[in-house]
Amino acid sequence: MDTILGPLYYAVSWIIVQFHSLYSLVFDKNSGWAWGLSIVSLVVLIRICLIPLFVKQIKATRNMQALQPKMKAIQERYKSDKQRQSEEMMKLYKETGTNPLSSCLPILAQSPFFISLYQVLNHIAQGKTVGFIDKELLDSARQAHIFGAPLSVKFLDSASKVESLGATLTDVRVVTIIMIVLMSLSQFYTQRQLMTKNVDLSVKTPFMQQQKMLMYVFPVIFAVIGINVPAGVLLYWLTTNVWTMGQQMFVIRRNPTPGSLAFKQRQDRLRAKGKLKEDPAEVEARKAVEAARAKRQQPKRQTKAKRQVAGTTPAASDAASTDSTTSAADEQKPSLEKKQGESGTDAKAAGGAKDAKAGGKPGQRKSGPQRPKHPSKK
Structure with missing residues (x-):
């Protein structure tokens, strides 16, 4: 590997040496500030150079999201x-002009620099010169500590090795654990921000499930790997994660994915500033919805008795209505009987008057020819 990545060792070590010379004008050349800021500056320089690849990554990711329904249809159609x-x-x-590997370009481009920095710091830990780091710079780098932890030590290093570099095992493990936790949290937040704000939620695709899974898998992987890399590499890793998080926040705010939550929030901001030109039909539809909401009447507040009546079951309501009907019938019964009695009396009087006209006594039927009786059969 030294043979393959040898030129990168010289490139990485030369960049670090140049930044170290610059920061040595302000800080002690043997301090962790001079060497630590040199590593941070290396990250910033590399990430600035990778901005074009990051733009391609964004476009590739969006194209992959848009193609997911078609890809799923192809898989279902030719699954056999x-x-x-x-x-x-x-x-x-x-x-569509889409390259699936474009989304991995920034990571692939950073990997050689990451490996080269790891090897440079590993040579420093072993007391070996590498690239442009000569014997004098090697001694200076070995004395540099970040909050009590030498740049070249790892979480799993022995106490004797840590003490030989002028530090304690407790300081090294506390510092490295804090850096690993911050590194994992920054990675988790970056992925979660992408999933919750910059994904078109109107389309459910397998790509979303993959991203959700990576949101939880990547921090665990970084935590496992982090315990076996030097503190200087952890500083590099943490810095690049923070850069990615800030860069992604900027992109999501200024150029979000259409259909995502961030896109809706950006549209609202532009609309509030009067910078968004909208379709007149959409404006009228939104105004109609707002007017309908404004006209909607709020339910009036009811007393406890009314709420109890409104909350009765259908069976109870039927029973109550039946009881009220029965009571009303009972109240009307005497009056009905009285009316019926009066009607009977009137009918009887009318019958008597009719009999009187016929020449008989009241209450008697008019006599008429008698029907002959049939003789009984013997």
């Missing part, structure tokens, strides 16, 4: 023919 499925996928990528 893997070769045809791969051909259709490559055809789709070619037609």
Whole structure:
């Protein structure tokens, strides 16, 4: 590996030496500030150079999100023919100009520098010169501590090795644990920010599930790897995570994914400032919705008795209505009987008057020819 990455060792060590010379004008050249800020400046320089790749990563990620429904349809259609499925996928990528590896470009581009810095710090820990770090700079770098932890020590290093560099094992482990936790939290927050604010929630795709899984897997992976890398590399890693988090916050605020929560918030900000040109139909529809909400009447406050009546069950309501009907019928019963009695009396009087006209006594029927009786059969 030294043979392959040898030129990068010289490049990384030269950049660190130049920044160290600059910061030595302000701080002690053997201090952790001079060497630590040199590593941080190395990160900033590399990330500035990687901004074009980061822009390509954003575009590739959005294209992959937009293609997920079509990719899923291809997988369902050719699920029994893997070769045809791969051909259709490559055809789709070619037609849309999408490269699946573009989203990994910043990580792939940083990896050689990360490995080179690891090897440079490892050489410093072993007391070996590397690249442009000669014997004098090697002794200075070995004396540099970050909050009590030498730049070249690891969490798993022995107490004797740590003491040989002028530090204690407790200080080293406390500092490295804090840096690992901050590194993992910054990675988790960056991924969570991407999932909650910059993803089109109207389309449910497998890509979203993958991103959600990575949100929890990456911090664990970083924590496991972090205990076996030097403190200087942890500083590099933490710095690049913080840079990624800030860079992503800027992109999400200024250029969010269409359909995402961040996109809606940006539209609201532009609308409030009068900088958003909207479709007149959308404006009228929004005004109609707001007017309907304004006209909607709020429910009036009811007393406890009314709430209890309103909250009765249908069976109780039926029973109550039945009882009220029965009571009303009972109240009307005497009056009905009285009316019926009066009607009967009137009818009887009318019958008597009719009999009187016929020449008979009241209450008697008019006599008429008698029907002959049939003789009884013997």
